[in-house]
Amino acid sequence: MRFCIYLLLLPALVSGCARVHAHPPIAPLAGQLRPAAPAALYHTVEKGQTFYRIAKQYGVDAKELMRVNHVEDPSTLEVGQRLLIPGLVPSLLLYPAAQPLPEMNRGEIRRRVGPKQDFSVWKTITLHHSATRQGSAKLFDRDHTRRHMGGLFYHFVLGNGTYTDDGEVEVGWRWKRQIKANRPYDIQICLVGDFNKQQVSEAQFASLVTLIELLMDQYHISPNAIRKHEDIKGKHTECPGRNFPFYRLLSELKRHSDLENRHA
């Protein structure tokens, strides 16, 4: 009987983030956390970045970003230039370090991700939510196949305790075969949940941090290259949801990359 109910609910459960469209832009999370006094965090400009993109990435206003850096002409931005990001550091410091995953779980994630693939180039990571309360890699694969997307459109799916364990990392066939989804060099990670309504669980967050740190180390991806689906230019979506703890995640990843750089 339970099985029948699941079947009936399936179409509603597995719609996935690609269907969330055309919501008005939302205020970035940093806006709520940003204290009045500006503080010092610097961003080093990478190739192809603009004021607009950098401002969006940190949830700050592009004009404010230009103002605090005394820039009048945005076209003068140069690779390697250091930009002061206003008002972000105190909000990052609000977050205490997350409890690291037990070594057993970290080892399992490492095992599932596998060793670095020498011939693969991965440069960015895009974060999604499923926009459903339940799901798994298998269910999304079925749904994405039905929608003519060629099967599961994510490289990794992080469970929320409905169809797989809370925080369980499932590896999609695209990762196993080292195949892109829609953009080259872009790793797609989906957390099961509707984070416009729900919260990312601590187990999911800890697994996400572990997974991204591993991928960052293997493929030399900087924290600046981690983005939300909605940050991609031209995407009208709220994915991965208003409650997604993006700045808490960034603060974890920056902590990690600072440590790595110190050891390097």
Ligand SMILES: [Zn+2]
């Ligand atoms: Zn998405």
